[in-house]
Amino acid sequence: MTEKDNYLAKILERKQPSDDGGFSEEGLERAKALISLYPKKRSALIPLCHLAQGEHGWLTERSMEEIAELLEISVAEVSGTASFYDMLHLEPVGNYVISVCTNIACMLGGAYELLESIEERLGISVGQTTLDMQFTLEEAECLGACDTAPCLQVNSRFFGNLDAVAFDKLVTDLASGALAGVVPPHGVLSRVQRVFSLMSGEQGEAAASNTDETLGQK
Amino acid sequence: MTDTVKNDSHDIAGAEAQPDSDTVSLIIDGRQVTAHKDELLIEAAERHGIFIPRFCYHPHMDPVGMCRMCLVEVSSPRGFSLQPSCYLKVQENMEVKTSSEKAKRAQEGVLELLLINHPLDCPVCDKGGECPLQDQDMSHGPGESRFIEEKRHFDKPVEIGPLTYLDRERCIQCARCTRFAAEIAGDPQIDFAGRGDQTIVATSPTQPFDSYFSGNTVQICPVGALTSKAYRFKSRPWDLEQAETTCMLCSVGCRQAAQSSAGALVRYLGIDDVNVNQSWLCDKGRYSFEALQNGRILAPLARHQGRLEPVRWADALADVTAGIRSALSKGGNDQIAVIGGSKFVNEDAYLWARLAKGVLGSELVDASMGDDFNAELALALPRATINETVNAKTVVLVSADPKEELPVLYLRLYPQLAKGKINLIEITPTRTSLSSLAKARIDVRPGELFSVIDDLLDTTKDTAGTIKDALQLQNVREMLTLSDTGSQEDRGQGVVFVIGRSNLAESPVYLEESVKLIAAKMAKAKFLPALRRGNIFGALDMGLAPNLLPGRVNKDYGDIVRRKWGTLPEANSHGTTEILSRCAKGEVSVLILLASDPLSDFFDQSLVEKAFENTPFIVALASHEDPSAMRADVVLPICHLGEMNGTVTNIEGRVSTVNQKVMPPALARQPWIIASDIARLLDEPFGLSSLEEISSEISEIALAYKGVSLSSLRASSRRDGVVVPLGVTGVSIKGSKRTTALLDPIATPGIASAEEQGAPMKSGYIPESFITAGETDEAGRTSLKERSLVSIDTLTLKGKQDMGLGVMPEPKSDKHTLRLVLKRDLYDMSTTVLNSPTMTPLVDEQEISLSKADAERFSLTEGSLAKIAANDQQIVAKVKIDSLLRAGVAVLKANKEIVGSYDAALTKSEDDKATEDSGDQITTRAELLIDAFGLVTEVSIEPHDSAKESR
Amino acid sequence: MFNPTDPIVTKRMSFEDSYTLSRFLATGGYEGLKKALSMSREQVQEEVMKASLLGRGGAGFPAGRKWSMLRKAPTSYLVVNGDESEPATFKDHLLIEKDPHQLIEGTIIAAYALGVTQAFIFVRGEFALGFERLTAACNEAYAHNAVGKNIFGSDFSVDLVIHPGAGAYICGEETSLIESLEGKRGYPRIKPPYFPAVMGLYNEPTVVNNVETMSNLPWILQHGGDAFAALGQGSSTGTRLFALSGRVKRPGWYELEMSKTTFRDLIYDKNLGQGIIGDKKIKAFIPGGVSAPWFFEEHLDMGLDQDAVAKAGSMLGSGSVVVMDETTCVVRASWRITKFFHRESCGQCTPCREGSGWLEKILRRIEEGSGRIEDLDLLMDVCDSIAPGVSWPPQQTTICVLGPSIPSSIASAIRNCRDEFLEHIKLGHCPFEKDHILAGAHS
Numbered sequence A: 001m002t003e004k005d006n007y008l009a010k011i012l013e014r015k016q017p018s019d020d021g022g023f024s025e026e027g028l029e030r031a032k033a034l035i036s037l038y039p040k041k042r043s044a045l046i047p048l049c050h051l052a053q054g055e056h057g058w059l060t061e062r063s064m065e066e067i068a069e070l071l072e073i074s075v076a077e078v079s080g081t082a083s084f085y086d087m088l089h090l091e092p093v094g095n096y097v098i099s100v101c102t103n104i105a106c107m108l109g110g111a112y113e114l115l116e117s118i119e120e121r122l123g124i125s126v127g128q129t130t131l132d133m134q135f136t137l138e139e140a141e142c143l144g145a146c147d148t149a150p151c152l153q154v155n156s157r158f159f160g161n162l163d164a165v166a167f168d169k170l171v172t173d174l175a176s177g178a179l180a181g182v183v184p185p186h187g188v189l190s191r192v193q194r195v196f197s198l199m200s201g202e203q204g205e206a207a208a209s210n211t212d213e214t215l216g217q218k
Numbered sequence B: 001m002t003d004t005v006k007n008d009s010h011d012i013a014g015a016e017a018q019p020d021s022d023t024v025s026l027i028i029d030g031r032q033v034t035a036h037k038d039e040l041l042i043e044a045a046e047r048h049g050i051f052i053p054r055f056c057y058h059p060h061m062d063p064v065g066m067c068r069m070c071l072v073e074v075s076s077p078r079g080f081s082l083q084p085s086c087y088l089k090v091q092e093n094m095e096v097k098t099s100s101e102k103a104k105r106a107q108e109g110v111l112e113l114l115l116i117n118h119p120l121d122c123p124v125c126d127k128g129g130e131c132p133l134q135d136q137d138m139s140h141g142p143g144e145s146r147f148i149e150e151k152r153h154f155d156k157p158v159e160i161g162p163l164t165y166l167d168r169e170r171c172i173q174c175a176r177c178t179r180f181a182a183e184i185a186g187d188p189q190i191d192f193a194g195r196g197d198q199t200i201v202a203t204s205p206t207q208p209f210d211s212y213f214s215g216n217t218v219q220i221c222p223v224g225a226l227t228s229k230a231y232r233f234k235s236r237p238w239d240l241e242q243a244e245t246t247c248m249l250c251s252v253g254c255r256q257a258a259q260s261s262a263g264a265l266v267r268y269l270g271i272d273d274v275n276v277n278q279s280w281l282c283d284k285g286r287y288s289f290e291a292l293q294n295g296r297i298l299a300p301l302a303r304h305q306g307r308l309e310p311v312r313w314a315d316a317l318a319d320v321t322a323g324i325r326s327a328l329s330k331g332g333n334d335q336i337a338v339i340g341g342s343k344f345v346n347e348d349a350y351l352w353a354r355l356a357k358g359v360l361g362s363e364l365v366d367a368s369m370g371d372d373f374n375a376e377l378a379l380a381l382p383r384a385t386i387n388e389t390v391n392a393k394t395v396v397l398v399s400a401d402p403k404e405e406l407p408v409l410y411l412r413l414y415p416q417l418a419k420g421k422i423n424l425i426e427i428t429p430t431r432t433s434l435s436s437l438a439k440a441r442i443d444v445r446p447g448e449l450f451s452v453i454d455d456l457l458d459t460t461k462d463t464a465g466t467i468k469d470a471l472q473l474q475n476v477r478e479m480l481t482l483s484d485t486g487s488q489e490d491r492g493q494g495v496v497f498v499i500g501r502s503n504l505a506e507s508p509v510y511l512e513e514s515v516k517l518i519a520a521k522m523a524k525a526k527f528l529p530a531l532r533r534g535n536i537f538g539a540l541d542m543g544l545a546p547n548l549l550p551g552r553v554n555k556d557y558g559d560i561v562r563r564k565w566g567t568l569p570e571a572n573s574h575g576t577t578e579i580l581s582r583c584a585k586g587e588v589s590v591l592i593l594l595a596s597d598p599l600s601d602f603f604d605q606s607l608v609e610k611a612f613e614n615t616p617f618i619v620a621l622a623s624h625e626d627p628s629a630m631r632a633d634v635v636l637p638i639c640h641l642g643e644m645n646g647t648v649t650n651i652e653g654r655v656s657t658v659n660q661k662v663m664p665p666a667l668a669r670q671p672w673i674i675a676s677d678i679a680r681l682l683d684e685p686f687g688l689s690s691l692e693e694i695s696s697e698i699s700e701i702a703l704a705y706k707g708v709s710l711s712s713l714r715a716s717s718r719r720d721g722v723v724v725p726l727g728v729t730g731v732s733i734k735g736s737k738r739t740t741a742l743l744d745p746i747a748t749p750g751i752a753s754a755e756e757q758g759a760p761m762k763s764g765y766i767p768e769s770f771i772t773a774g775e776t777d778e779a780g781r782t783s784l785k786e787r788s789l790v791s792i793d794t795l796t797l798k799g800k801q802d803m804g805l806g807v808m809p810e811p812k813s814d815k816h817t818l819r820l821v822l823k824r825d826l827y828d829m830s831t832t833v834l835n836s837p838t839m840t841p842l843v844d845e846q847e848i849s850l851s852k853a854d855a856e857r858f859s860l861t862e863g864s865l866a867k868i869a870a871n872d873q874q875i876v877a878k879v880k881i882d883s884l885l886r887a888g889v890a891v892l893k894a895n896k897e898i899v900g901s902y903d904a905a906l907t908k909s910e911d912d913k914a915t916e917d918s919g920d921q922i923t924t925r926a927e928l929l930i931d932a933f934g935l936v937t938e939v940s941i942e943p944h945d946s947a948k949e950s951r
Numbered sequence C: 001m002f003n004p005t006d007p008i009v010t011k012r013m014s015f016e017d018s019y020t021l022s023r024f025l026a027t028g029g030y031e032g033l034k035k036a037l038s039m040s041r042e043q044v045q046e047e048v049m050k051a052s053l054l055g056r057g058g059a060g061f062p063a064g065r066k067w068s069m070l071r072k073a074p075t076s077y078l079v080v081n082g083d084e085s086e087p088a089t090f091k092d093h094l095l096i097e098k099d100p101h102q103l104i105e106g107t108i109i110a111a112y113a114l115g116v117t118q119a120f121i122f123v124r125g126e127f128a129l130g131f132e133r134l135t136a137a138c139n140e141a142y143a144h145n146a147v148g149k150n151i152f153g154s155d156f157s158v159d160l161v162i163h164p165g166a167g168a169y170i171c172g173e174e175t176s177l178i179e180s181l182e183g184k185r186g187y188p189r190i191k192p193p194y195f196p197a198v199m200g201l202y203n204e205p206t207v208v209n210n211v212e213t214m215s216n217l218p219w220i221l222q223h224g225g226d227a228f229a230a231l232g233q234g235s236s237t238g239t240r241l242f243a244l245s246g247r248v249k250r251p252g253w254y255e256l257e258m259s260k261t262t263f264r265d266l267i268y269d270k271n272l273g274q275g276i277i278g279d280k281k282i283k284a285f286i287p288g289g290v291s292a293p294w295f296f297e298e299h300l301d302m303g304l305d306q307d308a309v310a311k312a313g314s315m316l317g318s319g320s321v322v323v324m325d326e327t328t329c330v331v332r333a334s335w336r337i338t339k340f341f342h343r344e345s346c347g348q349c350t351p352c353r354e355g356s357g358w359l360e361k362i363l364r365r366i367e368e369g370s371g372r373i374e375d376l377d378l379l380m381d382v383c384d385s386i387a388p389g390v391s392w393p394p395q396q397t398t399i400c401v402l403g404p405s406i407p408s409s410i411a412s413a414i415r416n417c418r419d420e421f422l423e424h425i426k427l428g429h430c431p432f433e434k435d436h437i438l439a440g441a442h443s
């Protein structure tokens, strides 16, 4: 099997995960809870896409079908809407999506130079995924951390003031799992779930709070 | 005040702005003009002769103001600013400059920017020559391109659905197609995807664009981004010739333009008839032109030694007259039967009615093929127009799914329902495509319609059908105007019942009795009889129906007709089912099929089979080699829509013209000529030698058609047709902005290049002398001035035993487990679909839908095969589990492809016995019977083992 | 006079655990809300009116006035705009991530003043940690009875939903944000005729306010609108959180008293920006996000004052200042900003959708050395197709003001640094010695 075949096989594997790509049982419960927060169902579209992406790393066809069903809209409306947003991936991506900001402030801080060294380090260009499906590289617009220019995100978590050396260390740490507490799997937006339904004074389960260890970083 | 013609007497509801509170006055380009307060600036300007360029604007869709092409300078307290005229409503004292330097600069800028990434592949583009982008570039564009960069690229045409291609490079992101799909058709299978200049129109990765209405997106695409499989590369606009005509595939009767190239029909486009189809068509109608080229019968055929062989017309007609003479000599008038005729124009239908009843003296005549209800009743009901229906306060659907059977009626209803403008109440045995928008839905079991209606209308009862909740019932009754008024007279005010057969397996008597009850109890209710076949209303109005005579009268009023026709049959008859039963019993000598195919098109095929076997002489007038024609003894080739002239009458009673565009195949004739020849050969010539002569005879003796003739309709002021009986004008809705519609190149692109472009179309325009002013109710609707010539009173007074309330068949005992619903899909095995190559693949196989509970009961799973026996028919169908279907009901579709035959199932195999012995699955056949009340009985169902069958 | 001793919105930032409920409560948290609940709705509105709090989202419309325009209806909504995506802006990011309870407190105060029953905080999707902390804070606030039913024993109840975005700059525009919150593509709505206060979320009256605007409310309630108005000058009252970035020694956020502080202070003061990297000369600076026309050396002594900046032909916008020095290539800078708008145009309006791409291509061509003299006129002409007249405040041919923001950087660069463009064209390459990564290699 050539490396290329391997890559394609991995892509295929991700396109048709062993499960059918739909929500897990827990995910479905959470989806319903999310829908209940909005006066109109369709409002839950983006939260549900994030939820599905958190389960599979990307927005599978099956999950879009399920979202359409849950929200009583067409699948084309789900995929069409989702494709408007940069963070929602309708194709498989690597375990780590690296988004490098090159907008004005970061550019003035050397973002393009950084990006070039990243491409060299990972052996891919912007828009591509490494053959081992570990890293996907994106060029991002301003991420809102310009004081740490040049900066980037890995799975939507910030890393700033980077150069080639610092990036190399970042890749090593990601690969070794040293950053597991900081960088959750791609698609996971929040590790804390809302525990209150609307107009309730009661709490569903033990309320996770901001004193949780997971939140102590940055 | 305006520059439209002053004697627009059809505007009785004041749709043309009158200087009242609904009117505003504003200044456009220095001219003081008036407009309706809800009118969009772009429309007001256009009515006053000022054309503002536009792309995303469409007169029948809500504005989005996206393309920015229609920017004009508009005054505001803070000075003039550029505003989209398609989005902004007119306002009192507004000042507008549509072609100031600033407005022109903005328009030019937008055009230049629209073109920079456009491929400019006009020479190979279907739209080249009739392209609004091309046209407006000529009139409003900057000329030279300053764009030297690389253009945007996408893969060239992608097939986004079975009938449609999309070239994303040509798309200008006007959102017309996506809005149509979502807002008008309710089929949002396409949507924008991506963002910014990477925005494309796209389907989801998993679902194709297979809406029944996809062709409209092709028609309204202002560039060549969407093209249809059927028309691609067929022609160039400048090679096209065009005739305006009326679609005859269903009774909505959409106005359309038939376009031909090099003598062949290549395209239909919807015409913006504001009363009927508002420029839309369904795909079946749109792409049916293909059927003209396929499977045609080219010469008369006669059976010699068992085989059909081409013969000369004279010989074929001699055979026919010989057969008729011998039948007449044998046993009188009931020896000859005529079925079909709903595909005929009125003139053909009239002459065939005259032949059958006046010459042959037979009352065994019926155009409705067993899927309708009593024709006298249908014609006697106070009828609503389409516009009245879609603007009613409440619409009650007691019919089949309009999306499947009357597609453009669905298209008119959907947006109104989606916007919450109508209350919809559904009283049907299965869900329809409108169910999700219904305010109330009463699920009726087959056989229980009458009792449900009875309960509903009897306000002392506290339950009706599935509605057990008193409050909900109260709401429904309020929507029906049953309970909010003390006066019996006002009951049903603003309510329109769409009535038709929602279940072909159920006796029509349930529906007929229900309708009579409604008409009796709700004085102000109106009805839209949902008989679906092409020109069925024309055929009925012309007398091609039992007990009816031309002009919407029955025999009691037959004097005028008798004077012309000589004699009229004495006997009464009950339509196609009865005719076929008589044939099956060998009581009929000659059966004449008028462009009808009962072998595939009648719900009880075993009855047809028996009828064919036992009728000695069958004559078929047919355009195509359909199964029934191929079984006939003599086949007479006839013209098809596109090849003939005449008038048709649609569901609301609107008479409009059908016009020939291409020549029929060599020997085919229009049916009236054949009737005329036969009459002559029987020595009773009609003395009518042209369509015009027939037409004027109709307008002379058919009461409802007084004054309506082919020539009067051909006057351009009547291009939308007229609703008969005259006296009902095209109903214009108060406040409606559009009374005249131009053949707008953008609204109906493709017509831009046609000769007719720019000719004004008047809605339902009727000369002054014919107008009997309608009354205008509070809601601003002009009521139909009733001139029904058959009245319900006469029906009940005549006391037809078989239609009285007392004789409704009692539902059979409920010992059986399932009741059958037989209904139709848009794409069935009809002659048109089977002979239109792009549509043929759209017919799916027969399926039986069952509730989850029933499927489990019979050990059937989704997709498995089930054997079904109904009467003497046996079929195998795929099982579909429908979670929304009520238990105890099974659904089949008429005229679908059958997976396999049932033969093997009747002789039980050893394995079957073993199963029976072991006591599980199939127990006794009796328990699996479906009870369908009346028409189809003896339906059995069991799992099908295809392996066994092949043995 | 800058850097007030008692900051208004950043007072907890120095604490490691600034985002926790315990720290919040220990530092006066939810006191403003309690105070508000003890007052009438009208009194709360009155305080905000007195404070003359200008919206911090970019347009600078007074919050009190916006509230007073809310159409009376049985249902209305409050939506807090935390989509912060204007390049070089990172103040809401800070406020969400570091002090989520302060934002919640402000939001509930506003909800009370407006009498809404449901409020949404729309958080930019990329702020995952902020979203997580805000979600946790929302849980805590419900548990603490600062949100939900009968807040702090009053008869006021309101629900709060933290809603994530998914990556689209345009969703910061309030009507686009509303569409996005309705689960649709983020297409701005046409206004006039309807503004959110009349027809917003689900076509009900809706107030949309920025995160920083909300975060000021607890302080205003605690100290009174007058105390707030006492800071700053004219209509620019209170403090504002400025985001400084670009070629400065000490980029970062600074909460400064409005008007009284100048751009020079911000960029050069030893407690603030500390001057230009390598002590180079300043070439230009952007005063309020990349949508704003650029300022130059002559504007350095202008106060951080909304009206003054507007009068000088630009805007204070989102409060983000980007500094370009003499080593900065203006062609490249305006190209990169234009590339941003090209990528982020929602695509509805032809001028914005197509114009942004065309401008970007021309600028890139000039930067890469294939520019033509006539390109400068062409650039200005295409700008004119989007924003007729290319003036400030802009006119527009588009639905929203993203369109007319596109010409800002281009017109600033061409009008003020025309020679630099000409040099590119003459040389056939970018004149800056620094070996730039080729512009657009990664687009």
Ligand SMILES: Cc1cc2nc3c(=O)[nH]c(=O)nc-3n(C[C@H](O)[C@H](O)[C@H](O)COP(=O)(O)O)c2cc1C
Binding pocket: C054, C055, C056, C057, C058, C059, C060, C061, C063, C066, C081, C082, C083, C084, C085, C086, C169, C170, C171, C172, C173, C174, C175, C208, C209, C210, C211, C213, C400, C401, C402
């Ligand atoms: C293209 C565009 C992007 C915007 N982005 C933001 C944003 O990210 N955050 C924000 O608060 N306001 C943004 N705005 C301004 C909002 O439309 C709105 O004016 C603001 O949220 C109102 O809040 P305020 O009155 O509290 O300032 C943007 C406006 C435009 C035209």
Ligand code: SF4
Binding pocket: C170, C187, C188, C344, C345, C346, C347, C348, C349, C350, C352, C353, C398, C399, C400, C401, C402, C403, C404
């Ligand atoms: S100006 Fe641009 S971003 Fe704004 S609505 Fe129009 S296309 Fe979208």
Ligand code: FES
Binding pocket: B053, B054, B055, B056, B057, B064, B065, B066, B067, B068, B069, B070, B071, B084, B085, B086, B087
């Ligand atoms: S914006 Fe008015 S026609 Fe498109």
